Amino acid sequence: MKRVYNFSAGPSMLPEAVLKRAAAEMLNVNGTGQSAMEMSHRSANFLPIIENAEANLRKLMNISDEYAVLFLQGGAWTQFSMVPINLAGVEAGAERKNAAYIDTGIWAAKMGGEAAKYVNMRCAASSKAQGYTFIPAAPPPNSDDAFYAICYNNTIMGSAWQSPPETGAVPLVADISSCILSAPLDVSRFGLLFAGAQKNLGPAGCTIVIIKKELAGKAPSWTPEMLRYDTHIKEKSLFNTPPCYCIYVIGLVLEWLLEQGGVAEMRKRNIEKAAMLYDYIDNSPFYIAPVQKESRSLMNVRFAVREDDGEKRGQLEKRFIAEAENEGLVNLAGHRLAGGLRASIYNAMPLDGVKTLINFMDKFRR
Amino acid sequence: MKRVYNFSAGPSMLPEAVLKRAAAEMLNVNGTGQSAMEMSHRSANFLPIIENAEANLRKLMNISDEYAVLFLQGGAWTQFSMVPINLAGVEAGAERKNAAYIDTGIWAAKMGGEAAKYVNMRCAASSKAQGYTFIPAAPPPNSDDAFYAICYNNTIMGSAWQSPPETGAVPLVADISSCILSAPLDVSRFGLLFAGAQKNLGPAGCTIVIIKKELAGKAPSWTPEMLRYDTHIKEKSLFNTPPCYCIYVIGLVLEWLLEQGGVAEMRKRNIEKAAMLYDYIDNSPFYIAPVQKESRSLMNVRFAVREDDGEKRGQLEKRFIAEAENEGLVNLAGHRLAGGLRASIYNAMPLDGVKTLINFMDKFRR
Numbered sequence: 001m002k003r004v005y006n007f008s009a010g011p012s013m014l015p016e017a018v019l020k021r022a023a024a025e026m027l028n029v030n031g032t033g034q035s036a037m038e039m040s041h042r043s044a045n046f047l048p049i050i051e052n053a054e055a056n057l058r059k060l061m062n063i064s065d066e067y068a069v070l071f072l073q074g075g076a077w078t079q080f081s082m083v084p085i086n087l088a089g090v091e092a093g094a095e096r097k098n099a100a101y102i103d104t105g106i107w108a109a110k111m112g113g114e115a116a117k118y119v120n121m122r123c124a125a126s127s128k129a130q131g132y133t134f135i136p137a138a139p140p141p142n143s144d145d146a147f148y149a150i151c152y153n154n155t156i157m158g159s160a161w162q163s164p165p166e167t168g169a170v171p172l173v174a175d176i177s178s179c180i181l182s183a184p185l186d187v188s189r190f191g192l193l194f195a196g197a198q199k200n201l202g203p204a205g206c207t208i209v210i211i212k213k214e215l216a217g218k219a220p221s222w223t224p225e226m227l228r229y230d231t232h233i234k235e236k237s238l239f240n241t242p243p244c245y246c247i248y249v250i251g252l253v254l255e256w257l258l259e260q261g262g263v264a265e266m267r268k269r270n271i272e273k274a275a276m277l278y279d280y281i282d283n284s285p286f287y288i289a290p291v292q293k294e295s296r297s298l299m300n301v302r303f304a305v306r307e308d309d310g311e312k313r314g315q316l317e318k319r320f321i322a323e324a325e326n327e328g329l330v331n332l333a334g335h336r337l338a339g340g341l342r343a344s345i346y347n348a349m350p351l352d353g354v355k356t357l358i359n360f361m362d363k364f365r366r
Numbered sequence: 367m368k369r370v371y372n373f374s375a376g377p378s379m380l381p382e383a384v385l386k387r388a389a390a391e392m393l394n395v396n397g398t399g400q401s402a403m404e405m406s407h408r409s410a411n412f413l414p415i416i417e418n419a420e421a422n423l424r425k426l427m428n429i430s431d432e433y434a435v436l437f438l439q440g441g442a443w444t445q446f447s448m449v450p451i452n453l454a455g456v457e458a459g460a461e462r463k464n465a466a467y468i469d470t471g472i473w474a475a476k477m478g479g480e481a482a483k484y485v486n487m488r489c490a491a492s493s494k495a496q497g498y499t500f501i502p503a504a505p506p507p508n509s510d511d512a513f514y515a516i517c518y519n520n521t522i523m524g525s526a527w528q529s530p531p532e533t534g535a536v537p538l539v540a541d542i543s544s545c546i547l548s549a550p551l552d553v554s555r556f557g558l559l560f561a562g563a564q565k566n567l568g569p570a571g572c573t574i575v576i577i578k579k580e581l582a583g584k585a586p587s588w589t590p591e592m593l594r595y596d597t598h599i600k601e602k603s604l605f606n607t608p609p610c611y612c613i614y615v616i617g618l619v620l621e622w623l624l625e626q627g628g629v630a631e632m633r634k635r636n637i638e639k640a641a642m643l644y645d646y647i648d649n650s651p652f653y654i655a656p657v658q659k660e661s662r663s664l665m666n667v668r669f670a671v672r673e674d675d676g677e678k679r680g681q682l683e684k685r686f687i688a689e690a691e692n693e694g695l696v697n698l699a700g701h702r703l704a705g706g707l708r709a710s711i712y713n714a715m716p717l718d719g720v721k722t723l724i725n726f727m728d729k730f731r732r
Contacts, residue, residue: 004399008406011610019393019401026389027382033370033694035385037569037615040374040697073439073571074592077606081590092458114591198607203403205439205571205609224447224593225480226440240443241564243571243609244377249403328399331406 005353008331009155009300010178010199013348018252029248036248041241049244050237053251060254060262063187063210070209070229071237071247076107076177079194079207080114082227083173087192088119088146089220097146100124102165105132105154106337107175112149119146132157134295138165147171147191153179155199156335158302158342159295164189171215178299180208181257182347183267191215199299200346202250205243257347266347267298273345273354274298280358286365290340304340317341320364329357371719374697375521375666376544376565379714384618395614402614407607415610416603419617426620426628429553429576436575436595437603437613442473442543445560445573446480448593449539453558454485454512455586463512466490468531471498471520472703473541478515485512498523500661504531513537513557519545521565522701524668524708525661530555537581544665546574547623548713549633557581565665566712568616571609623713632713633664639711639720640664646724652731656706670706683707686730695723 006013029036032045039046054069063069072078088097099119101112103126115121122145125136132154141148148167153160155178164172164186171191179185180195187193192211198204209229216229225231231239257266278296281287281303288306291297305320307313317340321333334340345354372379395402398411405412420435429435438444454463465485467478469492481487488511491502498520507514514533519526521544530538530552537557545551546561553559558577564570575595582595591597597605623632644662647653647669654672657663671686673679683706687699700706711720 002399003393006400006404008404008409010607011404011406013404014401016393019403023389023392026392027369027385033368034372034696035380037385038372038374038377038379040377041570043374043697073441073609074444075439075606078440078590078592081592085590117588117590196607198610203609203611204407204607205612222483224444224451224483224590226444226447227590240441241376241562241570243439243569243612244564245569245611246571246609330400331409 002328004328004330005349005356006330007343007345007349007357009335009342009344010196011204012199012344012346014202014249014253015256015348018249018256021252022249037245039244041238041244046244049248049251050242053247053254056251056254056258057208060181060257061185061187061210066212066214067187067210068213068216068229068233070211070232071242071250072207072209072232073205073243075196075204075207076175076194077110077114078227079175079209080111081117082229083147083149083192083194084115084118084121085223085227086219086229087171087173087215089223091220092222096120098122098142098144099146099149100141101149102126102136102138103128104135104151104159105157106335107154107156108149108151111151111175115149124148131290132159133290134292135159135161141167141170143170145170147173149173151175153177153297153299155300155344156338158289158291158297158300160297160299162294171212178344178346179297181263181266182270182299184263197246197250199344200348202253203246206246206250269351270298270345270347273349273351274301277301277343277345277354277358280361284361284365287361299344299346301343301345302334302338302340303342304334323364324357324360327360329360368694370694370696371715371722372696373709373711373715373723375701375708375710376562377570378565378710378712380568380615380619381622381714384615384622387618388615403611405610407604407610412610415614415617416608419613419620422617422620422624423574426547426623427551427553427576432578432580433553433576434579434582434595434599436577436598437608437616438573438575438598439571439609441562441570441573442541442560443476443480444593445541445575446477447483448595449513449515449558450481450484450487451589451593452585452595453537453539453581455589457586458588462486464488464508464510465512465515466507467515468492468502468504469494470501470517470525471523472701473520473522474515474517477517477541481515490514497656498525499656500658501525501527507533507536509536511536513539515539517541519543519663519665521666521710522704524655524657524663524666526663526665528660537578544710544712545663547629547632548636548665550629563612563616565710568619569612572612572616635717636664636711636713639715639717640667643667643709643711643720643724646727650727650731653727665710665712667709667711668700668704668706669708670700689730690723690726693726695726
């Protein structure tokens with residue numbers, strides 16, 4: 001079988017040039033006689049790999065020295081615990097601090113739920129009652145909020161913040177797993193950003209954390225050592241063995257991004273791809289995109305067959321997914337909690353993939 | 367540069383056949399048109415990969431259905447927190463439970479130190495005062511110990527338990543990061559085993575946990591969700607996105623192990639390799655192996671130049687490391703906390719690598 005167009009929400013497509021380079025270097029990278037999987041993480045062979053990855057990420061995202069960049073493990077779920085414990089955790093018996101989040105989808109709600117183990121977590125706004133079809137207006141934080149959390153791009157629901165909410169002196173925390181490096185983002189507006197690698201960055205198993213250094217170092221004494229940001233900042237992500245091979249592939253993806261023209265160019269391409277797909281859907285009597293136009297994600301295009309009879313719609317969508325797969329267009333099912341259809345079109349999805357999808361959609365409609 | 371013999375303690379050498387297969391399958395694995403890095407972890411493409419890896423690990427280690435096998439993230443360090451929190455953690459304000467560990471080296475001591483955040487941790491025996499040159503006799507646990515922890519193979523110190531201590535009804539917990547699958551091990555003697563993949567199993571970034579199911583489910587309410595064994599058992603390691611590509615490579619290594627004849631064959635080869643190296647050192651007037659014979663590791667052979675003048679020894683060892691590297695024998699320095707020299711000879715190190723090292727050692731001596 002030839003390579004497919006993979007519309008998975010994550011893990012997802014990687015640039016073919018990156019995969020080819022990883023394959024070519026598998027037994028011997030940078031003339032070391034070793035695979036990037038085999039290198040001691042403290043060796044002179046591996047250090048340039050992690051250091052270059054950090055330098056290139058700083059360059060691409062314009063990250064200042066006020067922030068630490070960490071390569072951790074455990075995905076967004078681990079950050080859901082680390083953020084409240086490190087930014088607002090208290091010693092056993094002490095009074096809990098307050099914090100807030102905006103409920104824009106399943107992941108935002110999970111982040112809020114996990115944080116509630118450690119802080120008084122207030123849901124400041126929600127679009128849940130409207131099926132998460134838009135990003136609600138963000139009320140200002142309370143002055144005693146320890147942090148204010150959002151999920152910048154809602155992978156399941158197909159919505160995204162178009163700009164960060166204003167939170168003044170209260171640190172803004174954002175899960176950017178499914179939009180990191182898809183367009184320019186003003187890092188200085190945030191206290192902490194995190195992203196699992198498996199959507200726009202590389203293989204699953206590495207989490208990027210970008211944290212304003214002044215926010216670290218206040219975790220309570222009961223914090224598991226691996227969940228302390230200060231521990232990882234001090235050791236430059238080498239407190240323990242990091243996910244070396246993931247970091248190596250992330251490094252290849254970052255080099256590819258620089259070669260392509262960086263995030264400004266990605267934004268241009270991503271707008272072109274998403275607009276083409278949304279325009280087709282909006283102008284079709286057969287398909288519908290449920291997310292309000294001003295809240296739509298460039299990365300995860302959620303759509304459905306326009307059909308009121310739920311059972312009939314389900315059957316059509318099932319057939320859509322199966323026939324698409326036969327044509328090499330895979331993973332177009334919506335998330336099990338959202339239903340319908342979804343095309344995740346991250347940086348690595350070429351324009352041709354979107355064009356091929358639209359051609360298929362039109363053929364299926366007829 | 368051609369492939370080197372890599373004596374790194376971890377990440378470390380992988381079988382060349384595995385690397386070649388991973389390279390060949392990089393753009394298209396199992397005829398899916400996708401890389402193993404690109405697959406949705408819930409797709410019909412990935413599920414056989416993780417299921418086969420689990421089945422083959424169960425076969426190789428003879429793991430019964432009483433135990434769950436998990437593919438987690440975060441390395442041994444994350445287990446140092448998960449073990450005490452899940453097996454002995456209490457709600458805030460409740461009385462702490464007791465547990466014990468045997469101090470056989472740096473990693474065992476770290477495991478004990480981290481556990482002391484959550485339980486009354488008793489050091490039941492230690493060989494620290496003797497430079498960790500042997501495995502001390504293990505006193506029986508107290509009846510109220512929630513668990514009894516050991517580090518089965520001491521990567522830094524070059525020592526290893528030759529059989530598990532008897533702990534009766536108290537669950538025995540062991541870090542087997544640097545000896546998993548190197549020789550048969552009676553899993554039924556243990557309550558919980560864990561191993562970072564980066565030594566004998568695959569790339570860094572995945573941790574294998576083998577846990578008696580009855581031990582899970584008692585974590586206190588403040589436990590970070592990702593640190594709950596019951597969460598991962600319930601979701602068969604797919605609670606969140608697992609380190610898919612690491613699991614894929616681990617699967618290739620496990621298939622390779624089965625082809626080679628399994629752990630009984632590995633034990634035979636590992637004894638042959640280690641005996642050859644220890645014999646050479648013991649019979650040499652120039653080198654010395656500090657660990658007592660009955661406590662020696664098959665995986666990590668610690669040695670030094672036999673020279674009382676510390677400065678002179680340091681210079682000789684520095685020259686040894688540099689000259690060895692020139693001959694393609696890399697990462698022979700001892701751990702920074704132990705000094706001296708160390709050759710880690712995991713399953714993937716061929717007999718020829720050990721022979722080449724001995725030839726070099728003899729040339730260097732002369």
